[in-house]
Amino acid sequence: MAPDDRDPDNExxxxxxxxxxxxxxxxxxxxxxxxxxxxxxxxxxxxxxxxWRSVPSFRGDSxxxxxxxxxxxxxxxxxxxxxxxxxxxxxxxxxxxxxxxRADDGLLVDRxxxxxxxxxxxxxxxxxxxxxxxxxxxxxxxxxxxxxxVGARLSRARTRLSQHLEDAR
Amino acid sequence: MTxxxxxxxxxxxxxxxxxxxxxxxxxSSPSLRSTDLAxxxxxxxxAHRKEQRLLIWLNAQExxxxxxxAALVSIRxxxxxxxxATLLAAAIVLxxxxxxxxxxxxxxxxxxxWGTSVRDQLARRLAQVDHRARxxxxxxxxxxxxxxxxxxxLRYGAGGDVGTPDLIAAIxxxxxxxxxxxxxxxxxxxxxEPEVEQLRALLVDFDRAV
Numbered sequence: 001m002a003p004d005d006r007d008p009d010n011e012x013x014x015x016x017x018x019x020x021x022x023x024x025x026x027x028x029x030x031x032x033x034x035x036x037x038x039x040x041x042x043x044x045x046x047x048x049x050x051x052w053r054s055v056p057s058f059r060g061d062s063x064x065x066x067x068x069x070x071x072x073x074x075x076x077x078x079x080x081x082x083x084x085x086x087x088x089x090x091x092x093x094x095x096x097x098x099x100x101x102r103a104d105d106g107l108l109v110d111r112x113x114x115x116x117x118x119x120x121x122x123x124x125x126x127x128x129x130x131x132x133x134x135x136x137x138x139x140x141x142x143x144x145x146x147x148x149x150v151g152a153r154l155s156r157a158r159t160r161l162s163q164h165l166e167d168a169r
Numbered sequence: 170m171t172x173x174x175x176x177x178x179x180x181x182x183x184x185x186x187x188x189x190x191x192x193x194x195x196x197s198s199p200s201l202r203s204t205d206l207a208x209x210x211x212x213x214x215x216a217h218r219k220e221q222r223l224l225i226w227l228n229a230q231e232x233x234x235x236x237x238x239a240a241l242v243s244i245r246x247x248x249x250x251x252x253x254a255t256l257l258a259a260a261i262v263l264x265x266x267x268x269x270x271x272x273x274x275x276x277x278x279x280x281x282x283w284g285t286s287v288r289d290q291l292a293r294r295l296a297q298v299d300h301r302a303r304x305x306x307x308x309x310x311x312x313x314x315x316x317x318x319x320x321x322x323l324r325y326g327a328g329g330d331v332g333t334p335d336l337i338a339a340i341x342x343x344x345x346x347x348x349x350x351x352x353x354x355x356x357x358x359x360x361x362e363p364e365v366e367q368l369r370a371l372l373v374d375f376d377r378a379v
Contacts, residue, residue: 150179
């Protein structure tokens with residue numbers, strides 16, 4: 001589905017469609033990158049706004065999920081928690097609350113997210129994409145890494161994840 | 170880079186981590202609090218429009234004063250002792266205002282490379298932020314020096330002897346430009362240079378062999 005040039009209704013429908021079908025991507029990225037609920041609020045808003053801005057450029061050449069992964073990961077990786085971000089959050093105050101609820105009820109998945117957040121940003125992205133079931137070639141396409149690099153990073157990250165989960169037991 | 174040869178599936182579904190991840194939608198309760206997707210789309214669209222209006226306002230703040238000053242100075246050029254110098258001052262003020270506006274518009278309209286890989290998006294962002302950082306770092310050359318030249322030309326265009334009031338005005342002008350210099354450098358150092366460093370570090374990490 002590609003938008004007509006600057007058709008506001010069409011852009012709105014595409015954005016709403018993305019958020020319906022792929023909101024899980026945003027949730028998982030926010031939980032993997034934001035260390036606390038306030039940060040999660042800000043990061044989720046940042047990602048939503050970046051996705052909205054990207055709608056006019058979406059021509060349907062790639063799958064919507066690939067598009068969303070690329071934009072959301074880019075925002076998450078380069079996201080900085082600074083005073084400026086606070087100002088930006090205030091500036092974006094018009095955006096509906098989009099924050100990710102954190103169950104944090106001791107489930108294994110919560111500990112996995114905690115372990116993922118200890119990884120370097122790029123390794124974090126690779127792990128999340130791999131856990132989503134994407135293949136090496138797809139992860140390489142989304143991130144811009146080589147497949148070999150993806151494999152090496154994943155191997156290293158998996159060891160660290162297992163170690164972290166062992167320690168947390 | 171290692172010689173590791175990846176298989177097709179990065180995570181085996183027998184892996185407890187992969188299983189827990191796959192089951193999270195059923196077993197865990199993370200959700201976007203906003204369930205009204207139409208409302209969300211409207212609010213994001215509103216926030217985007219607000220951003221665009223802010224950009225127009227910022228550009229107006231840069232262009233309108235320079236146009237007003239240039240117009241005022243041009244009108245009074247015929248009364249000055251050296252009209253050519255006065256008109257040159259007006260042209261410099263106008264040029265600085267236009268440069269500011271064009272740079273701002275180009276920065277905000279720059280192709281962000283949506284849809285390209287995460288690495289390429291970061292590289293584009295780095296180019297944009299680095300350009301902003303350089304503008305703030307070199308503010309003395311493209312902003313303060315032309316402004317100082319325009320002030321000097323205006324005074325020269327007015328003619329007459331240089332007296333104590335001129336010296337006081339010169340000291341005040343230098344002080345004002347020094348404050349502007351300090352403020353701009355501070356913005357560059359605190360706002361853009363850390364982001365440039367962060368993006369450079371990320372790109373180095375992207376390109377690093379593991």
